[in-house]
Amino acid sequence: MSTVGNSTNIFWQESPIGKAERQKLLNQKGCVVWITGLSGSGKSTLACSLSRELNNRGKLSYILDGDNLRHGLNKDLGFKAEDRVENIRRVGEVAKLFADAGLICIASLISPYRKDRDACREMMQDSSFIEVYMNMSLQLCEARDPKGLYKLARAGKIKGFTGIDDPYESPLNCEIELKEKEGECPSPVAMAEEVISYLEDKGFLQNE
């Protein structure tokens, strides 16, 4: 819903320092690496590893984690369906700002609905939205259960928990898919390297 009756009072503010200048300063291109997958699939672990590997290469990145944001920007949101949509929307908008600032913004959140992730993709005007799907089996994720949430969900203490009584809609056309190989999960560093190779190939780790 746009600001009714107010849009004519809002102007775009031009600044002489734009994305191009910032990217030149940082020697990289801003983008959003959107890591999606079930709870326990390793999103935060990958985000951490990726951020560290990028830092080792002198690249600036920042992790937007669903949980962290819910303590700050999104602390007014609950878990009703519309609040979940709003949670993802706001993360997408902030990620867009970070990418505009020249950062490699790593968004790490379950984001189970295709429509919501696609809406975030559309916010990015160029092809700088990189969707990374942590395609780990529910069995593996539940065996890990790093936050004890699957156990609670199975006991009926949490309702609408993704993977148990709420669906996860896997991406149909993501840029990177990370999965178990012969029943084993690749190491975080190996997975981070795969993402970094992609970023390198697409020119995000330099500024032409």
Place this chain on the structure above:
Amino acid sequence: MEGLAIRASRPSVFCSLPGLDGDSQRKRPPSDVFLKLPAENRKIVANSASFHPISAVNVSAQASLTADFPALSETNLKERRVNGKEKAENIVWHESSICRCDRQQLLQQKGCVIWITGLSGSGKSTIACALSKALFERGKLTYTLDGDNVRHGLNRDLTFKSEHRTENIRRIGEVAKLFADVGVICIASLISPYRRDRDACRSLLPEGDFVEVFMDVPLPVCESRDPKGLYKLARAGKIKGFTGIDDPYEAPLNCEVVLKHTGEDSSCSPRQMAENIISYLQNKGYLEG
């Protein structure tokens, strides 16, 4: 306009506070940093011969869906197994992530929020522009959050109702905080007329990281500029609740920088005023890693 009164100092604290990812305080981490934790914090991992670290154990907001749910203990841990065994029987080794200090080292600057407040037409955006340009020329990374720009994106669901104005400021404060945590010098340029709302944003940040800049320009001067034609519309009654006309502006009582208008024929340019802000940042150590 001209004239700069720099209000002295709130104490500044640099690089000594944990970032949002909860890291410890250090200047530069070695490539592998492990924290020893006592056995009671140990998390039992899935039995697998292959290495797969467990992601952080946090109190999840999802976990608080039901009222009778007991809180999980809050830790930021990753477990590492080496060759399928824990490194020592009662010790769990944990890996840390990149912290604010690492980013500050990379950028050779310290993140902060420059919050520019004042009436419409007082020159906020002009100073924001000049400041970002001057800092860029020094090799410093900035990002400007402008009330108008943000209303097209993050805050596009908000109107100008009183509670939405508060929410507009709150969200911008939270985003500015994130940028500061990245290490960016985040310039927020918005009327933000109410002291309470600005102070709430100040309280989000560590002491010293919120630099409030007051564009102290009299209403008649702003109105005579009227860069967006809004005062004219407000006087004609076509805009209600317009700050300065039929809604109050509460000047800061204790801001870091005051840019006071002293005459339209003065020779102090926006660039010169930006340089004064830069001097403040330099003195406080924000322009180094």
